[in-house]
Amino acid sequence: MTAIRYPVTEPHLDDNDRSHLLDAFDSGWISSQGPYLQKFERNFAEFAGTTHALATCNGTTALHLALMALDLKPGQEVIVPTFTYIASANAVHYCGAVPVFVDCSADTWNMDPAAVEAAITERTVGIMPVHLYGMPCDMDAIAQIAQRHRLWIVEDAAEAHGATVNGRRVGSLSTIASFSLFGNKIMTTGEGGVVTTNDPELARRMELLRGQGMDPSRRYWFPIVGYNYRMTNLAAALGVSQLSKAERLIAAHQQVHAWYREALGDVPGIAWQGERPDTTSVQWLTSIRLRAAEHRPALRDELMARLRADGIDTRPFFYPMHSMPPYESSRPFPVADAIASSGINVPSSPRLTREDVFAIAARIRHHVEEIELGDVFGGVSVSVPDATGVPDTERAISSAAA
Ligand SMILES: Cc1ncc(COP(=O)(O)O)c(C=O)c1O
Known part of the structure; x- marks a missing residue:
């Protein structure tokens, strides 16, 4: 078989990435606490243009966190494009809710706003636009529909770090947005994800859910069932250096x-x-x-x-x-x-x-x-x-x- 000369993607890793990673390693902060995590979250929020960014262990858990924070319940419906990666639909399924699929527009290949409007029922609670292959959706039209029907929007921006709509970056255009930092994405932490929001209460809920549900003011007290969806400081170190060349x-x-x-x-x-x-x-x-x-x-x-x-x-x-x-x-x-x-x-x-x-x-x-x-x-x-x-x-x- 011919050797592959041109792969579809490859991570962009350089000496700065290596020194950040080694610095985290040498510091001993290799799990989910450490200075790079705070720095990465701060810098990512600035990059996306939001007040909050929370790092997670991958983009799928980021989506799941977003939907749980919005209290998505079994039987409720979320409108999702049929043309997407499976994680968008799975995150809805993890909540016991139903992904209701819609067709895409022939031009952008993204979710068709007219199809979204037509798919709304009394069980619909949210819309999940996916910016496929880096191309932003028609967010103005989707936002208008959401407003008219009082729905939330969770942007799946896994593939679109830095893309803009009317000069504003994706990730800042919805109730909550989610990113993937998998090795083939524009920026990577190996495995990793981020959720962004401008809502402090949603950010607080996602932080609680991400950290096993532990009460931040009472160690080892768990008022809810949470998850371990945290990113490591090692990954965040790579994230800081990747963001610096975004x-x-x-x-x-x-x-x-x-x-x-x-x-x-x-x-x-x-x-x-x-x-x-x-x-x-x-x-x-x-x-x-x-x-x-x-x-x-x-x-x-x-x-x-x-x-x-x-x-x-x-x-x-x-x-x-x-x-x-x-x-x-x-x-x-x-x-x-x-x-x-x-x-x-x-x-x-x-x-x-x-x-x-x-x-x-x-x-x-x-x-x-x-x-x-x-x-x-x-x-x-x-x-x-x-x-x-x-x-x-x-x-x-x-x-x-x-
Ligand atoms: C559109 C979309 N949503 C969600 C994800 C999930 O991200 P991850 O692979 O980091 O879990 C991906 C994939 O990478 C994706 O392409």
């Missing part, structure tokens, strides 16, 4: 995306994730759709297999939640189905140079044109039965991760 990392992702657009913008067979005029994507992962593969994922898989043979890793778009066994639904989600079956994330490491991106893009162009031609003239011979079954080569990333 603007550079975001700019590098956006630059990589701009090079792809420059190199492939004229290929009619490729469709791009659209950006609303009021939003700025951080382009966590540059994502393209092979138009010919709508409802024919074999063509998309063929493109992935051919790129892999060139040493270029890609990953398929998420399967929509309504197609997954725990959440299977026969309701139609035509836009999400068409997008999910035809899309791939292409190498998006902030280390890529212009030459790298143009070299990758040349192979993409070549294969897309060949696949389209083959499709028109008698069908494509698919060289790998299902490229999505090939192990993920994202560095340091487990196969279950988003």
Whole structure:
């Protein structure tokens, strides 16, 4: 098998990250207390533009904390896009509540506000917009719906650190927001997450729930059932140094995306994730759709297999939640189905140079044109039965991760 020259993502780790991590190690503060935790939370709140930020052990626990703090109860409904990573839906499920899936907009691939409005019932208590692949949702429209129906909003900003809507950063646009700091994200702490809010009472509740529910003024007294969802000081040390280069990392992702657009913008067979005029994507992962593969994922898989043979890793778009066994639904989600079956994330490491991106893009162009031609003239011979079954080569990333 060809060695992978270009992974989809890779963590950006440098000497400053190493010295922060070693400093935490040498201090002996390796568990969930220590000066880096406070510093990281302070700095992250400043980065997101909120009054509170709380660090957690991953982005899924961050989402779960947010929903518990909002007292999400069994039987209640939360509106979630069907086109997202499974953690968004699972966090709702952990509370015994029901994720009600909605289709996405054809342009941004994010939750369609009209579909949100149509999905509201008397059991709906909240909306969970997900800023997919770094692209912010139509938050103005979603906020108006939430206000009209007195619903809370939990932003799942796992993939969108630093993205903006009307100049304000995601994470500050909702009741509570959640971020992931997994190794493939723009910033990482290895495993890690953050919740942000401007509501001191919600912050207090999340802090209580995160720390096993221990009464802050009475040690070993637990007035509620809590969780151990804490981050370690070791991880927070890495978080502090990663945050200090956040603007550079975001700019590098956006630059990589701009090079792809420059190199492939004229290929009619490729469709791009659209950006609303009021939003700025951080382009966590540059994502393209092979138009010919709508409802024919074999063509998309063929493109992935051919790129892999060139040493270029890609990953398929998420399967929509309504197609997954725990959440299977026969309701139609035509836009999400068409997008999910035809899309791939292409190498998006902030280390890529212009030459790298143009070299990758040349192979993409070549294969897309060949696949389209083959499709028109008698069908494509698919060289790998299902490229999505090939192990993920994202560095340091487990196969279950988003
Ligand atoms: C949209 C979305 N939500 C939630 C998560 C969960 O984050 P984590 O993997 O840190 O638990 C992820 C994944 O990384 C994600 O992509």
